[in-house]
Amino acid sequence: MTDVPEVLAEFIVSEIRLARGAAGMTQDVFGRAAGYTASHVSAVENGTRALTVDFIRGADRALNTGGLFRRLATRLGAPSWFLRWLDAERTATQLRYFEPILIPGLLQTEHYARTVLRADDSLTDGEVEQLTAARMDRQKALTGDRPPQLVAVLDEGALRRSGDSFSGIMAQQIAHLRTMTELPHVHVLIIPATSGLHIGLSGPFALARSSEGQWVGHLENQLGGEAVDKDEDVAKLQVMWESVRNEALPRSASVDLLKEVETYHGPQ
Incomplete structure (x- = not known):
């Protein structure tokens, strides 16, 4: 290791x-x-x-x-800007993720996570493995005694990303998403390509609700990320969330699309 x-x-x-x-x-x-x-x-x-x-x-x-x-x-291996969000995510009763390009970290397979992290050639092999392990550790929240309700809205384009060495990883990832949707507290909703342009294409974001009813948002960019908890900022993210969720297919239709995309990537 x-x-x-x-x-x-x-x-x-x-x-x-x-x-x-x-x-x-x-x-x-x-x-x-x-x-x-x-x-x-x-x-x-x-x-x-x-x-x-x-x-x-x-x-x-x-x-x-x-x-x-x-x-x-x-x-302690996590960057300082991420710790505030990790706290919110770990103790959340509800989680909301929107991703236009990638699968959210809590729903990634180990192979997919490692491949995504290796795309950053500034990371050493050791750092990639550490970050992959940390991401897998975070996923334990979804299988604990009192897991949060997780709703993830994904753009169809994030599911169809492929390449000579990536289709197998994506097929495995889509199969994992379908398995996760069988959990009653996990909802994966897909915005179909036919929706065209929508507000979510400006970037990914997430929201976490604490047991006290407080919301914290999280934004990512090329230089890192930012946790936001100001009322006006969280309110804007809530409006964006409602917009992207309204663009998404219902739960059963989203699962059907996942099955179609899994076939598109071929056998695992």
Whole structure:
């Protein structure tokens, strides 16, 4: 498994070392529980061997943390502008996503997410793997005990994107979307190509509603993103949401279109 970014790795290694000491575990005992040799543990703690996501998982297992270090790596590895939205998304009772180009992160397969992230050639392989893992972790919210209601409106163009090495990934992704629509709290609605121009083509956005009834919006752009919670900004996004949702096909017709598009991409 690939490396964790250096600054974050130093922090997590120091916390693992402290937790190991507090538990009274030698490097040998810890290593056997984590699936590594004592020399490997020593090298990671001394900074002569890279910290990996697999080692973090082993540390959580050995120290019985319930996944604490993995969550730290995921959370602290996120860019600062994204943390406000992650909080809103994680605690939401309702989620609204509009995407004109890509499948929303909460509904992406691992292969699709990795392929999309690799399109940014400024990211290292390690960063791509870390971001992919973080995205997969976020999806656990949809299968928990009290999942939020998720409504995703997608433009048909996002479903028909293809290429010599991409059609198989897209076929798998569409099949995953159809599976997700079988969950009672997940709704995927498609704006057909025949709708032509609509307001949503200006860019993706999302909305999250807390248990207290407060809404937070999220906007993405080429330089990052922005969480918005001012009443006037959220109100504008709500108006845009109603507009794009009104352009979309009903739920059953959207599922039929998903089946058609899956055939378009060919067998998985």
